Amino acid sequence: MADLLDKFRNIQKVHQHVVGLTGRDPLGAPFEKMLSPTQAVIDGKECVLLGSNNYLGLTFFDEAIEKAKTALDVAGTGTTGSRMANGSYIGHKALEGKIADFYNMKHCLLFTTGYQANVGFLSAIAGKDDYIIIDADSHASIYDGCKLGDATVVRFRHNNVADLERRLKKLPEGSNKLVVIEGIYSMLGDRAPLKEFVRVSKENGAYVMVDEAHSLGVLGENGRGLLEEAGVEDQVDFVLGTFSKSVGTIGGFCVSNHSEVENARFLARAYMFTASTPPSIVASAGATIDHIKKNGKELMKKLWDNTAVVYPALKELGFKVGPEMTPVIGVAMPSLEEGIRVWNTLYENGVYVNMALPPAIPAGKCLLRCSVSAAHTPEQLETVVKAFTAAKHAAEAAA
């Protein structure tokens, strides 16, 4: 019989194989010094960061840093408990109000991370006899939220409206249904056909939730994500979001116009049984959201201008990129070994990208997951294109 620790031993073998291919560990690169939102010293080498989710480049936004420092002085380093037990700091409530205002919605619940927002909200809202219908390519936090709850989970084929409709029609008449969709998918960077998804969901009596983790500050005239771009803000029931990407810090939230949602605080275990967001994070998130409200259009223009440099260049070089141009650029690799070699050539040419392996993506696949930032300079984008060109030449020479 397998020993309890065999799982770890088996994964250790895979990890050793990955590191053995180039002598470097793409899953544990040591970031020794951050030089800017888009540059760091990694294992002794200066690299352009092309995998950071730092879409608006706001991790060094000076006002956010100042406000975080003041909050540390005034309110300390942490809350040391959940809001149920230790109470809500004034900043928690104010930030919830700010996010609700940003989305023009009435209610907001703050979670400590985006992962917890999905896990907490999904496990709380749908119970026995209810159905959660999710896209097959959903983020792990959506899958985990479903696992923690008692609802029946139905998967539909990625971005396939007809498949969603077919599956909705099969569910018992009068049953409670929640359809869960993402704005921009985190690995391949494709948008959901949200307008059509909302239409078939509503026609079949389902509530709709959209996870805008990668589309807040990226899509929509005011950065409110795919629901703003698709013109369905008044039809989506729940919006999930995170501060860990465009907002440049950490935290998650759920906004809605349904007043009942306020009571999820008493049901969502990932809200009740974990420490709340520290005051410095609350302060920096608030400052950055104000900044996005004021200057988001300009930042988003830079982001999309930069995306229009990287995506077509990689496509032209023959890399297998996602089906549409967004700042999330997933580059599919033919094998794990090839993926590691390309990752290493990019690193040697001064570019760091994220290596995505199962379970973040389907078994047997390997993806170099890139993300463009508004803060990338023209010189950094040139370094990126040169590094991918070098990787392509190296792959051709090895073939």
Ligand SMILES: Cc1ncc(COP(=O)(O)O)c(C=O)c1O
């Ligand atoms: C679609 C999606 N939802 C939720 C999350 C979780 O967000 P966080 O990192 O803030 O916990 C992520 C993280 O990458 C994500 O891609």
